[in-house]
Amino acid sequence: MVHISRVQKRPKGHAREAEVTDYVYGTHFAAQDLPHHEMAEREMPAAVAYRLIKDELSLDGNPLLNLASFVTTYMEDEAQNLMTDSMSKNFIDYEQYPQTANIQNRCINMIADLLHAPTAESPDDQDSIGTSTVGSSEGIMLAMLAMKKRWQNRRKAEGKDSTRPNIVMNSAVQVCWEKAARYFDVEEKYVYCTETRYVIDPEGAVNLVDENTIGICAILGTTYTGQYEDVKAINDLLIKKKIDCPIHVDAASGGFVAPFVNPSLEWDFRLPKVVSINVSGHKYGLVYPGVGWVFWRSAEYLPKELIFNVNYLGTEQATFTLNFSKGASNIIGQYYQLIRLGRHGYRSVMQNLTRTADHLATELQKLNFIIMSDGAGGGLPLVAYRLPPDENRLWDEYALAHVLRQRGWVIPAYTMAPHSNQLKMMRIVLREDFSMDRCNVLVEDMKMAMKTLEEMDRAMIEQYIRHSSRQSQSGKPDHPVYPGEKHSLQGKTGKTHAVANAINFTQETWTNDIFAAQAAHIDAFALNLGYGLHNYELILNDAFTVAHRHNFKMFLSFDLGQGSQWPADEIVHVIDNYATGSAYYKHHDDKPLVSTFEGGQSADVWKDVRHNAQSEFFFIPDWSSLGIKAASSSPLIDGLMSWHAWPAGAHDMNTTLDEEYIAALDGRPYIMPVSPWFYTNLPVFDKNWAWRGDDLWFDRWQQVLELAPEYVEIITWNDYGESHYIGPMHEDDLGIFAVGDAPFNYAEGMPHDGWRAFLPYVIDLYKSGGKNASFDKEGVVSWYRLNPGSACMSGKTTPGQLSVEGTNTTSPRTLMQDRIFYSALLESAADVTVSIGGASKTGSWVDTPSGQKGLYHGSVPIDGMTGEVVVTLSRAGEQIAQMKGEAITTDCRKNHGYNNWNAWVGSAMSEKNVASEKTSSNDKKSGSQRSRPAMTLLLGLVLLALV
Ligand SMILES: Cc1ncc(COP(=O)(O)O)c(C=O)c1O
Numbered sequence: 013m014v015h016i017s018r019v020q021k022r023p024k025g026h027a028r029e030a031e032v033t034d035y036v037y038g039t040h041f042a043a044q045d046l047p048h049h050e051m052a053e054r055e056m057p058a059a060v061a062y063r064l065i066k067d068e069l070s071l072d073g074n075p076l077l078n079l080a081s082f083v084t085t086y087m088e089d090e091a092q093n094l095m096t097d098s099m100s101k102n103f104i105d106y107e108q109y110p111q112t113a114n115i116q117n118r119c120i121n122m123i124a125d126l127l128h129a130p131t132a133e134s135p136d137d138q139d140s141i142g143t144s145t146v147g148s149s150e151g152i153m154l155a156m157l158a159m160k161k162r163w164q165n166r167r168k169a170e171g172k173d174s175t176r177p178n179i180v181m182n183s184a185v186q187v188c189w190e191k192a193a194r195y196f197d198v199e200e201k202y203v204y205c206t207e208t209r210y211v212i213d214p215e216g217a218v219n220l221v222d223e224n225t226i227g228i229c230a231i232l233g234t235t236y237t238g239q240y241e242d243v244k245a246i247n248d249l250l251i252k253k254k255i256d257c258p259i260h261v262d263a264a265s266g267g268f269v270a271p272f273v274n275p276s277l278e279w280d281f282r283l284p285k286v287v288s289i290n291v292s293g294h295k296y297g298l299v300y301p302g303v304g305w306v307f308w309r310s311a312e313y314l315p316k317e318l319i320f321n322v323n324y325l326g327t328e329q330a331t332f333t334l335n336f337s338k339g340a341s342n343i344i345g346q347y348y349q350l351i352r353l354g355r356h357g358y359r360s361v362m363q364n365l366t367r368t369a370d371h372l373a374t375e376l377q378k379l380n381f382i383i384m385s386d387g388a389g390g391g392l393p394l395v396a397y398r399l400p401p402d403e404n405r406l407w408d409e410y411a412l413a414h415v416l417r418q419r420g421w422v423i424p425a426y427t428m429a430p431h432s433n434q435l436k437m438m439r440i441v442l443r444e445d446f447s448m449d450r451c452n453v454l455v456e457d458m459k460m461a462m463k464t465l466e467e468m469d470r471a472m473i474e475q476y477i478r479h480s481s482r483q484s485q486s487g488k489p490d491h492p493v494y495p496g497e498k499h500s501l502q503g504k505t506g507k508t509h510a511v512a513n514a515i516n517f518t519q520e521t522w523t524n525d526i527f528a529a530q531a532a533h534i535d536a537f538a539l540n541l542g543y544g545l546h547n548y549e550l551i552l553n554d555a556f557t558v559a560h561r562h563n564f565k566m567f568l569s570f571d572l573g574q575g576s577q578w579p580a581d582e583i584v585h586v587i588d589n590y591a592t593g594s595a596y597y598k599h600h601d602d603k604p605l606v607s608t609f610e611g612g613q614s615a616d617v618w619k620d621v622r623h624n625a626q627s628e629f630f631f632i633p634d635w636s637s638l639g640i641k642a643a644s645s646s647p648l649i650d651g652l653m654s655w656h657a658w659p660a661g662a663h664d665m666n667t668t669l670d671e672e673y674i675a676a677l678d679g680r681p682y683i684m685p686v687s688p689w690f691y692t693n694l695p696v697f698d699k700n701w702a703w704r705g706d707d708l709w710f711d712r713w714q715q716v717l718e719l720a721p722e723y724v725e726i727i728t729w730n731d732y733g734e735s736h737y738i739g740p741m742h743e744d745d746l747g748i749f750a751v752g753d754a755p756f757n758y759a760e761g762m763p764h765d766g767w768r769a770f771l772p773y774v775i776d777l778y779k780s781g782g783k784n785a786s787f788d789k790e791g792v793v794s795w796y797r798l799n800p801g802s803a804c805m806s807g808k809t810t811p812g813q814l815s816v817e818g819t820n821t822t823s824p825r826t827l828m829q830d831r832i833f834y835s836a837l838l839e840s841a842a843d844v845t846v847s848i849g850g851a852s853k854t855g856s857w858v859d860t861p862s863g864q865k866g867l868y869h870g871s872v873p874i875d876g877m878t879g880e881v882v883v884t885l886s887r888a889g890e891q892i893a894q895m896k897g898e899a900i901t902t903d904c905r906k907n908h909g910y911n912n913w914n915a916w917v918g919s920a921m922s923e924k925n926v927a928s929e930k931t932s933s934n935d936k937k938s939g940s941q942r943s944r945p946a947m948t949l950l951l952g953l954v955l956l957a958l959v
């Protein structure tokens with residue numbers, strides 16, 4: 013039978029069902045944003061809050077696939093239940109939760125036993141001491157405080173200065189060490205890693221110890237490569253040399269690995285010099301974050317003034333922690349793991365991981381990777397590896413990490429600790445849940461990822477790398493108020509993706525650089541500002557604040573090269589914000605000077621800028637690629653700068669173009685560019701070229717003296733990527749090499765400071781029209797390349813920029829001469845000798861000042877010789893100054909097989925002062941008379957946009 017039912021209408025007067033639903037996605041909460049900034053006035057149902065937050069968190073990565081982290085991602089249900097049960101307990105409340113406190117003590121006993129902590133055998137002996145912490149970082153801070161206090165107490169008792177403590181450690185320490193040193197005012201003394209050694213050099217560490225050293229930190233499992241540092245060697249050296257210096261072992265990861273995998277390794281309290289050790293419970297202690305442990309050999313190493321006896325809720329408690337309240341769950345979790353697993357359980361887990369790590373390393377080796385970590389239990393169960401150098405490979409570790417990320421794997425690519433030549437590497441941390449099966453899946457995915465990259469062409473890879481560096485920028489932005497914060501593996505990775513040359517500049521950096529510029533008689537910095545740098549205002553504020561403080565000047569230069577899209581209104585905004593400041597450089601003390609790098613092709617932007625800016629500025633752009641005629645006839649300019657600072661081809665620099673500029677400007681100011689060198693190899697930016705440097709630094713200043721332009725601009729202060737920097741080297745600002753995918757870091761270890769040595773003299777000559785310059789010390793500056801041209805791979809570097817120079821196919825080998833160049837500042841004629849690897853050559857001068865006093869210049873050929881370079885000035889057989897320089901070598905390993913076309917620069921000044929009466933240089937080239945005051949401006953490519 014079929015029932016047909018009549019549709020019944022709602023009786024009149026019956027209200028419609030209220031618009032209320034408890035179905036999460038039917039509520040109005042699901043139709044609006046979750047509160048971000050202010051608390052809502054009204055409550056939200058628990059189920060809705062739960063679901064919406066959970067949904068949002070689903071965007072986080074899968075912790076199991078996060079092979080970047082050491083921190084535990086798996087615990088049994090029973091452990092989780094116990095931890096949940098104790099979540100409401102405040103650990104500090106000992107009286108209320110005496111069993112929890114008791115459990116902490118049991119954990120301390122058990123872990124201390126693993127570390128061979130001494131226990132009192134007689135009532136006179138002191139037991140070792142330990143406490144739980146939030147993680148190793150807190151443990152390290154407490155240990156640092158204890159070492160510092162103990163050292164201070166001793167110094168005070170001896171009546172000695174106790175204000176300058178230092179700590180010796182590897183440059184590959186985890187960021188918490190730098191943090192602790194900074195927080196507690198302890199100077200960091202680093203033993204730097206090299207390209208082949210990533211752990212501390214025991215001899216180097218012990219040699220750094222002085223009377224102010226509070227201790228040496230040794231790491232049992234470095235964060236970068238997982239390698240164990242040789243604690244025993246440090247211990248034995250200290251004993252042998254009878255040095256009274258304690259060792260702290262940072263066993264954040266290794267503390268729970270080595271005792272099970274490598275029990276005979278002596279690194280812990282078995283060594284008499286080891287006074288304290290930290291371990292992370294939440295790493296290989298197998299507990300969820302955050303729990304850690306720190307131990308002292310005895311109370312002697314934990315000065316009692318650091319211990320607080322607090323009377324809390326009626327009970328006296330001794331505490332040594334950085335904060336008061338903390339949850340009890342993780343300590344309970346730790347106890348669960350210790351009794352659940354016992355020694356056998358931990359051993360099984362750690363041995364499994366070690367075996368799997370060895371298997372993974374073998375598989376990666378088969379794929380041609382270079383393994384940087386130690387296998388077979390010699391280090392942590394992790395695999396650190398890198399690609400072999402290969403001139404033809406288009407992709408790198410960053411690109412590989414990015415492809416793997418798409419499959420869900422989080423495997424970080426980063427650069428090795430400072431002084432390791434920006435070595436790129438990747439690291440896979442094996443945690444207990446990384447079974448052999450998952451390992452094999454990863455290896456297959458790795459093969460697929462490499463295949464994908466091999467099949468991409470250059471354009472695609474570049475797009476890819478650019479995209480991934482943007483992703484990593486947007487994923488880890490600098491803090492808007494504390495930009496450029498560095499260190500920690502994460503920070504380091506982020507940092508290397510930042511291109512701005514001054515992104516890490518602090519007020520201190522500005523101060524130091526301004527002092528260096530002032531010492532060279534430089535008057536101002538041009539701040540070359542790229543578009544799109546989110547924190548540029550903070551950097552500019554610092555720059556102008558410090559310039560004001562030290563009576564230095566700065567001015568803006570807008571980087572408009574390579575499609576940079578500075579909108580007119582934003583240029584106006586920046587000019588109006590800064591141009592009226594007291595530290596802003598004003599042309600003839602009147603109008604603020606504004607400059608550019610390029611932008612001549614879209615010159616019209618400046619019509620709007622001129623029209624809308626409140627400040628009436630003096631505009632001297634560099635519109636070199638527009639051509640002199642077009643640029644000089646633009647009604648928008650007040651003067652011009654030229655970028656033609658290097659000779660195009662295998663010949664020396666001349667002034668043809670400068671003279672054309674001066675003529676075309678017809679009395680308007682010309683900024684003449686001066687630069688010492690140019691070599692760049694940054695494939696991501698399509699840059700791989702060199703110009704002849706050689707005699708350029710000397711020649712060009714002579715040309716300045718000859719032409720006497722109104723302004724001179726040195727290109728540059730800090731562009732390491734193009735090798736024409738003359739300012740101090742900032743480790744933190746060498747990220748360009750990783751971002752630009754340079755085949756190697758060609759600026760590291762290549763100082764250019766020597767090029768500033770004679771600037772005061774030559775700048776004074778220029779400013780005074782050759783009339784007024786003096787010097788009080790004689791000296792020599794020398795520069796040369798460390799590899800003879802034919803020694804290593806040329807790197808396919810072409811001379812000059814192809815688009816500008818046409819199809820120039822000369823090799824840099826013919827462009828640059830294999831010679832040692834030297835300039836000398838002398839009171840009267842002197843002799844120069846150059847020795848290379850001990851073989852001496854008599855040098856000659858190709859340029860001497862008339863009247864004998866002033867700048868001399870010359871060079872000698874290398875003639876295939878290698879070894880240390882020594883340039884000596886002498887007069888009548890008596891030595892005036894001697895510069896000992898870096899060795900010339902045909903060993904190309906440091907540069908991954910490539911020739912370094914950058915220059916090494918050194919200088920040496922005489923001990924004696926010369927009579928310092930002011931003399932004009934009678935130099936034949938410096939005679940022009942000037943009518944207007946000249947300014948030397950220095951261009952630092954200080955700010956750039958992100959790629
Ligand atoms: C060697 C080393 N020390 C200290 C720490 C900091 O440990 P935690 O995260 O437990 O504070 C880490 C973390 O990775 C580390 O690897």
